[in-house]
Amino acid sequence: MADWTNTLPAAAQVYLEGRRLDEVECIISDLPGIARGKAVPASKFARQDYFHLPDSIFYQTITGDWGEAAGEDGFIEKDMILKPDMSTATAAPWTGDWTLQVIHDAYDRADLPVPFSPRNVLKRVCQLYRDKGWKPVVAPEMEFFLVARNIDPAHEIEPMMGRSGRPAAARQAYSMTAVDEFGPVIDDIYDFAEAQGFEIDGITQEGGAGQLEINLRHGDPVKLADEVFYFKRLIREAALRHDCFATFMAKPIADEPGSAMHIHHSVLDAESGANIFSGPDGEETPAFQHMIAGLQTHMPAAMAVIAPYVNSYRRYVKDQAAPINLQWGRDNRTTGIRIPLSSPEARRVENRLTGMDCNPYLGIATSLACGYLGLVEQKDPAPEFKGDAYHGEGDIPRVLGSALDLFEEATALHEVLGPEFARVYSIVKRAEYDEFLQVISPWEREHLLLNV
Template sequence: MSDWTSQLPEAARDYIAGRKPDEVECIVPDLAGVARGKAMPASKFAKQPRFYLPNSIFLQTITGDWADNPGDAFTEPDMVLTPDFSTASAAPWTADVTLQVIHDVFDQAGRPIPTAPRNVLKRVIDLYRAEGWMPVIAPEMEFYLVARNIDPAQPIMPPMGRSGRRAMGKQAYSMSAVDEYGPVIDDIYDFAEAQGFEIDGILQEGGAGQVEINLQHGDPVRLADEIFYFKRLIREAALRHDCFGTFMAKPIEGEPGSAMHIHHSVTDLKTGQNIFSGPKGEETPAFMHFIAGLQTYLPAVIAILAPYVNSYRRYVPDFAAPINLEWGRDNRTTGIRVPISEPEARRVENRLAGMDCNPYLGIAASLACGYLGLKEGKMPRTECLGDAYMNDDELPLNLGDALDLLADCGPIREVLGPEFCGVYEAVKRLEYKEFLQVISPWEREHLLLNV
């Protein structure tokens, strides 16, 4: 094996299994969580220790337009890409032996690019480490399998199951519902195994064709990498079976939206103990401070947790998505839930993030709120013991209002990085402006002849 292949994780070495790699994809997650980069023959990759991309990849909107850089002239200097071999992973859907490698991005002086989502998450984790803490997260990923949709003017439909009938909604936790698209699930398992990912569980959610995958708890950067990879492998598995995998927050009218619930705990770097639990298993002040941080700062990061106009279609009453900042023990109607657990696994679940968010940024934003709570030492509101769905809305209900809250929150901007926040806001305001220029079918149907 050559020097670079000896640095690969075990799963990637097993995938190669003595074969000669054909191609390497050098990738960087952009603001949307899209893989940007370049593919090259493995022989060239072996001889080239670093690669280059323009920093403008972080100024591109989801539609392909370009936002103005609020902090600099638009000169598009090259960034230096350095492979993180711990992320090397198979691309098992390809015809040849292909590996994907996530790259870290630096400027030409060797400083981390502050607008790179992976660097934003690392920045937040470094703040925890400076206090002697290490955050631990466990994500839940919800997504839809849908029928192929090649005409954006047509509504999205549930997929056809093996029974010959379309997938049905309101079948949460049904094993037979999962079996309807079993071949797709089988490929998801196979691809995940080839990439070295451990799935904690797969289940049918409440929507028609809606699936949830849970991942084991662990290091935030590693799990963000896995979600980034999972989105691609799920799409590829679906395409093999004539359907699409989608991570839109609300792809089908009348069906629930898709969330990325994030479970958080924090360990002491010296002892490895969960700081949310005391010596006798009791809840600690740090546990309450973390919850208070989420209650205080989540509104300012909704623009990151719900990054598109479609995201806010998930925040509607009676569709299993909390629209509040209440917290409660084992209460799924609250935006901040404390699951049942043993003291060593005591954790806080953020139920507000959508599956359409960039995993690096969504996890970073959620951890930023908890970090500020730990630093400020505030206490949360009284626990909600009833149905929090009945409470007043506490979140911004459109992208424009959410961006205003992000722009006005100094503590969050300082934790995530002022330069990142400026670029993120510029990109999202341009996307919002582009959306507002589109006339929808609803407007044509109800306003054309009636107003």
């Protein structure tokens, strides 16, 4: 047991120093990004090389229903072989005992990666970059709301009560006073993150009532997706300690801005480590333009993955801090594709379309996939947009059904993400969308019941 714990990442070893490890949570992300798995005694985990879960966990919709995506064998719920990635071992500091979490990778009986496991999809895309001699680098930004406890879905979501005794105020972007309102929750977020070995680049108040943003330092896409996956759970647990909810819904409150997961991309030459977006004299390279073109060309078909729910499309509203099109511009937050101010070494492309409600593995994988296609196809982007892009026309799907239509036709994107993933994802999301269409909304009852 001692030998095993001595090989853990440094933060996990510090967390357990002088303590007895009680339990290990063996987890994997499903398509929505929910942690699935099982908790086992630490002594049992030390003796096991893998464990089993049925492949049906990847056929579930967000409501727990099922998509008919099992393939030729039928819905027999075959066991997958889940192997731990011990580099992901980290504390679960909110638990009552001393517990670690470990992310696992899914393999089939032939020891091949399960193609519709989200972490495997991201690994596949990263390998395509490596095969070209490139190293992708990303930096995600996580936006979320702290809201009052909502235990009745019929009630609208409301901002949480701050320490002042007043509900969180909107339109206070970057206000330190607003951040202080959530001080106890933020303190726990920092404490949990430190225990888990995560480095937060900063926390800011966003434009919505009770809306915060956490920035993470740039790095390896799989590692950063693991951190976002962990962070969603961490933030929810911190909020529950203070009688509020943390929500990553794209649009939880009707008149407030939505929550995005902005993704910054750069690509390095694998041998030299140089940013391929900058030339010897710091100038922008053709590869930089190709990356932008890839996002512009393929992002409409990717929307069903980066905006995966009916609620996701409520975020794309003019003048509410979310893009409505795929224009690109330098230091322009109204465009869907933004080029931030940076040195040539740090030159990067920011995708502002991705919603915080997406699965982080799939959101990052799909955004990188669009950029990869641009680099391979070597197309040029549309001219740079100058001015307020909200004055332009929208060129992204407005509803999930239209987004799924585009995704299902996007064979080039399927080849990058994996055709089997694309098949399963489409079937599951169609089942979810069909289920939603059977729900009669309060708007329909209010305006149609007696008027039509």
